[in-house]
Amino acid sequence: MISTTNKDMLEWLDTHIEKSYGNFIDGEWKETFSGSTFPLYNAANKHQVLGYFQNSTEVDVDQAVEAAHHAFKSWSKVPGPERGAIIFRFADLLEQNAEELSYMLSAEQGKALAESKGEVLRAAKEARFCAGEASRIEGDTLPGERANVTSSTMRQPIGVVAAIAPWNFPVVTPVRKIAPALAYGCTVVYKPASATPWTSVKLMQLLEKSGVPKGVVNFISGSGSKVGTPLINHPLVKGISFTGSTDLGIQINERAARRLVKTQLELGGKNPAVVLDFDNAEDIAKQIVPAAFACSGQRCTSLSRVIVVKDKKQELTEALLKELQNIKVGPSWQSDISMGPLINQQHLESVQEYLSAGIREGAKLLYGGEVLNTGQFADGAYMQPALLDSVTPQMRVAGEEIFGPVLCVMEAEDQEDALDIANSVSYGLAASVFTSQFSAAHQFVQESEVGMVHVNHGTASAAHMPFGGWKHSGFGAYSIGKSNIDFFTDLKAVYYQY
Ligand code: NAP
């Protein structure tokens, strides 16, 4: 065991935990008006307090929004390339601090250390793309209707943006909101998920070190109802970038609509891998299994349904089973693990409930699913990854987002049937299709009702490509890539007569 333990992470934790962190408002670390804090525990060691965070209130929200509103006046006038230079420095700092950030990320979220490192480096890549975008805030020049009139369009930053993130990607999600906001000249009030506020503290320190002026990015921790609600309702907040569950996304959108402010919503998924034909089932399983079980299946783009044509089903299921058995569950700091605990006990119970419902409704549990709670597993919310077979479209496990390490296998009659099953859910985030037939791949790309489609490829996205969903998986401009300009800026049509 010792040889597979990352001792550096454990030693680093020993000397960096149990501190108390303030909110970051107008460039200063401040305690909340409520005077109350909440403890954050290690996801893989429920006895270890990582730190104490502010239980903020509406008063703190108000201060943070006022600071961001005030800072907007000057930040929005900083030339784009200069803002970009600051974001480039931030990307460099993310890389230089990747080790420490990964320790914090794995400790609070639970994912394997290698995954955390990958997340931090991905955040740096996305930040760099945004840094470049700050020099490409383009408008159009059109011919005037009259000889002495020029007609053009320009883009201007919308103002203060509320950024609200979930707990599954605590580093990349805030960076995905803050970096484009900075690039386009907006200012930010950011609320992390209560389950993962620790890495955000480090992000604020790095932003400050990069040269982001005071008040431009503000951070407030606290519960969704006490902080999130006043933040999204605040009259000075001009846009809401929210990543989280669909139910909450809809509520936020309703409130935003009343004030006519913009939203960018990244919501849940029920992502299919449609398998039509293959020469080697193992190759397909090697693509599907990591895309289903990375981050313990707690990814919005996790593959959760394998929809396979019936004459290929047995061979593929055997290959999936074999691949799944290679997943080793354990705490993040053990170097040979591939899957950490779930975020917490309550979420584990919810995933277990789905598994039971699936079995009650007639699905067959082919592998795993059991809760692990002895020895070191007693200190976190662990379960074995699960493979459910004979899942049919009307079952709950086939339509609802489980957000855990459960992969459902569904049989399709043929290509048409597979497409119908893939599209039969309320979500439309990402989908994969596996086939060597060009026409089948093309048809799937055309007809799948999703925001992101992958041919012969798991559901991994790229750091410069628009990212978002259809149906109940998203709303507003896609995040990542150049589509962000539609959320973070307003369009202005300009006429000059001379
Ligand atoms: P969640 O429960 O919807 O919470 C998301 C964030 O909203 C948290 O910061 C939460 O704060 C906050 N919040 C709670 N109540 C609020 C309110 N009334 N007003 C404003 N904010 C409020 O989601 P989660 O459980 O953290 O994350 C899992 C979900 O996120 C899944 O459905 C997953 O698919 C989705 N997700 C989507 C994407 C994507 O890009 N499409 C990416 C990742 C995750 P507290 O933590 O304090 O409750």
Ligand code: MG
């Ligand atoms: Mg939640």
